[in-house]
Amino acid sequence: MSQATLYISSEYNPHSLQRDWGFVVSAERRDVFEVILENLETIRTALYCSVVAAASLDLSPRPSKPQPYRPAKVTTDESVGNGAQLYHEVGFDIMSLALLADVPAHRPLHLTQNSLIGHWRWLRDVWRIASSRPRFTEAMESRNTTTEVLKTGKNNLAIAELRNLFKKVQQEPDNAGLYISFLGSLSLFCPFIATELLWRQGRIEQDPISRSRTKDKEGIAE
Numbered sequence: 155m156s157q158a159t160l161y162i163s164s165e166y167n168p169h170s171l172q173r174d175w176g177f178v179v180s181a182e183r184r185d186v187f188e189v190i191l192e193n194l195e196t197i198r199t200a201l202y203c204s205v206v207a208a209a210s211l212d213l214s215p216r217p218s219k220p221q222p223y224r225p226a227k228v229t230t231d232e233s234v235g236n237g238a239q240l241y242h243e244v245g246f247d248i249m250s251l252a253l254l255a256d257v258p259a260h261r262p263l264h265l266t267q268n269s270l271i272g273h274w275r276w277l278r279d280v281w282r283i284a285s286s287r288p289r290f291t292e293a294m295e296s297r298n299t300t301t302e303v304l305k306t307g308k309n310n311l312a313i314a315e316l317r318n319l320f321k322k323v324q325q326e327p328d329n330a331g332l333y334i335s336f337l338g339s340l341s342l343f344c345p346f347i348a349t350e351l352l353w354r355q356g357r358i359e360q361d362p363i364s365r366s367r368t369k370d371k372e373g374i375a376e
Contacts, residue, residue: 166278168245171346179246179345183208186246191238194253194265195225201250202259202309205342209301227262228253234265247344248273254343255313277347280320280340284351290330291356298332300339313343 180187185207186200234240241249251273257263298319304312319336326332334355341348352358 166274166281168247168277168346171247171350172245175346175349178349183345190241193237194228194230194240197237197241197249198228198253198259198263199225201253205254205304205309208342208345209304211301211305224260226260228265229262230265231267233267234270244270244274245346247277247346250343251277251313254309257310258308276317276320277344281347283324284333284337285354287327287333287351287354289355290334294331295334295338296331298335298339300342304342316340316343 183204186197186204189196189200230236244252248270252265252270253263255273256269298315300312300315300319303315316336316339319332319339323329323333323336334357337348337352337355337357341352349358
C-alpha cells in the first residue's frame with residue numbers, strides 16, 4: 155500500500171487518535187502490543203485473547219471444541235502487507251476489526267484491501283455520528299448482546315452484533331444508556347476510538363496529556 159491509502163483521510167484518521175491515546179491503550183492491552191511486530195497469525199490470536207480478557211470472560215478451550223488460542227493461518231493480498239506494516243498504515247482499530255470480523259479466530263482468514271476499506275468506512279460513520287454527540291450527564295449503561303455472543307467464542311458474530319448495536323444507536327439518538335453500552339463494547343475491539351469517545355462522555359477521568367503532565371510534576375516534586 156502507498157502513502158495515499160484510501161481509508162486514511164481527514165474524515166477519520168486513526169493515527170490522529172493514536173497520538174493522544176496510544177500509550178494508554180498500549181498499557182492496557184500490553185499482551186497485543188508485545189507481539190505487534192510478529193506475523194498476522196500471532197497478532198490475531200493475541201487480539202482475540204485480549205478481547206476476551208478485556209471483556210472479563212472465561213473462554214478456556216475445551217478438548218472437544220475448536221481452540222481459538224492456537225494461531226490460524228492468515229493470508230493477504232499483495233497490497234495489504236503484513237504485521238507491523240499493516241499496523242502502522244491502518245492503525246490498531248482497523249487492524250483489529252479486519253483480523254477478527256469475518257470468521258472465528260480458530261479458522262483461516264484471507265485479508266484483502268477491500269475489507270480494510272470497509273472497516274474504515276464503518277469507523278468513519280461511527281466517528282462522524284459519535285464525535286458530535288452531546289455529553290450525557292446521567293447515563294446508565296444498558297446490557298447488549300455483543301458480550302453475550304462473545305461468550306460463545308465467536309468473535310465474528312460479536313462484531314456483527316456490535317454493528318447492529320450501532321444501527322440502534324442511530325435509531326435512538328436520545329438513548330444515553332444504549333450509546334454508552336455501545337462505546338463499552340466498541341472498546342473491546344477498537345480501543346483507540348472508543349477511549350476518545352468515552353472520555354468525551356466523562357467515562358474516563360482525565361485525558362492522557364494532562365495525566366502525563368501530572369506525573370511529570372509529581373516526579374519533579376519527589
